[in-house]
Amino acid sequence: MSFFGQLIKRIALAGAGAMAGQAAYDVLQQAQPGGEKAWARVNHRGESVSLLSGPALAAASALTAGVGAPQGYRAAAVGVTLASGAVGVYDDIVGARADQRSDKGFRGHLGALKEGRVTSGLVKIAGVGTAGLVAAGSVTKHPLDRIVAGGVIAGTANLINLLDLRPGRALKAAIGLGAITIGGANGGIVAGPVGAAAGLLPDDLGERTMLGDGGANAVGAVLGLRLAAAGGPRWRLGVLGVLAALTIASEKISFTKVIESTPVLREVDALGRRR
Numbered sequence: 001m002s003f004f005g006q007l008i009k010r011i012a013l014a015g016a017g018a019m020a021g022q023a024a025y026d027v028l029q030q031a032q033p034g035g036e037k038a039w040a041r042v043n044h045r046g047e048s049v050s051l052l053s054g055p056a057l058a059a060a061s062a063l064t065a066g067v068g069a070p071q072g073y074r075a076a077a078v079g080v081t082l083a084s085g086a087v088g089v090y091d092d093i094v095g096a097r098a099d100q101r102s103d104k105g106f107r108g109h110l111g112a113l114k115e116g117r118v119t120s121g122l123v124k125i126a127g128v129g130t131a132g133l134v135a136a137g138s139v140t141k142h143p144l145d146r147i148v149a150g151g152v153i154a155g156t157a158n159l160i161n162l163l164d165l166r167p168g169r170a171l172k173a174a175i176g177l178g179a180i181t182i183g184g185a186n187g188g189i190v191a192g193p194v195g196a197a198a199g200l201l202p203d204d205l206g207e208r209t210m211l212g213d214g215g216a217n218a219v220g221a222v223l224g225l226r227l228a229a230a231g232g233p234r235w236r237l238g239v240l241g242v243l244a245a246l247t248i249a250s251e252k253i254s255f256t257k258v259i260e261s262t263p264v265l266r267e268v269d270a271l272g273r274r275r
């Protein structure tokens with residue numbers, strides 16, 4: 001396929017992703033599976049927002065990633081997106097219970113495990129990690145490299161999730177990362193998910209919705225698959241190192257404070273958001 005033919009196809013996929021994301025959200029808003037209260041959360045302003053854009057993003061991303069991915073990556077793209085979204089939604093619902101609210105971050109989940117409790121967050125971590133390792137089989141067959149590739153997928157899912165602390169932040173990061181990696185032979189993996197993220201961005205910025213773990217992990221995982229497929233073993237090892245460093249830093253440093261103290265990041269982060 002020519003460059004322009006590929007470009008047109010990916011623009012069309014992005015447009016389809018935007019429509020699919022909004023359509024899925026509208027359907028879920030009408031259906032309210034499990035009842036409206038199950039999906040209601042309080043945002044940083046203390047206002048009630050809906051988590052339903054999360055499963056909507058997961059569904060639209062899985063569908064369009066499957067359409068856009070090269071044949072050897074289709075099953076992995078769909079599977080890792082749906083699996084990561086599913087365990088993320090599980091954590092969104094179960095993790096909101098009173099007995100699990102205080103178990104946050106890797107330290108919190110590991111601490112709970114030492115006490116003999118399996119938290120929903122630990123289930124999510126295990127689920128995303130396993131899904132990433134399975135999907136990594138489409139990237140490489142070498143055992144150690146596959147573990148690294150799986151780490152890239154899971155690490156990217158976790159990073160996008162860590163950014164979901166202010167309206168639009170996680171979606172902007174997903175769109176930016178997807179735009180950087182949308183080119184090349186495997187760029188079709190993320191064309192649709194980028195569109196889905198863009199289609200749901202206005203509601204997120206308007207503080208009517210929140211991605212939650214379901215949406216952030218799903219789109220992060222498919223972006224991670226694209227990152228893992230973007231280079232060879234050294235590339236993947238380097239990306240995993242960066243992701244690991246950011247994850248460790250997040251346990252001690254507030255990303256929100258870093259963003260708010262950096263002029264360029266602060267302006268991009270606030271763009272389109274309510275003041």
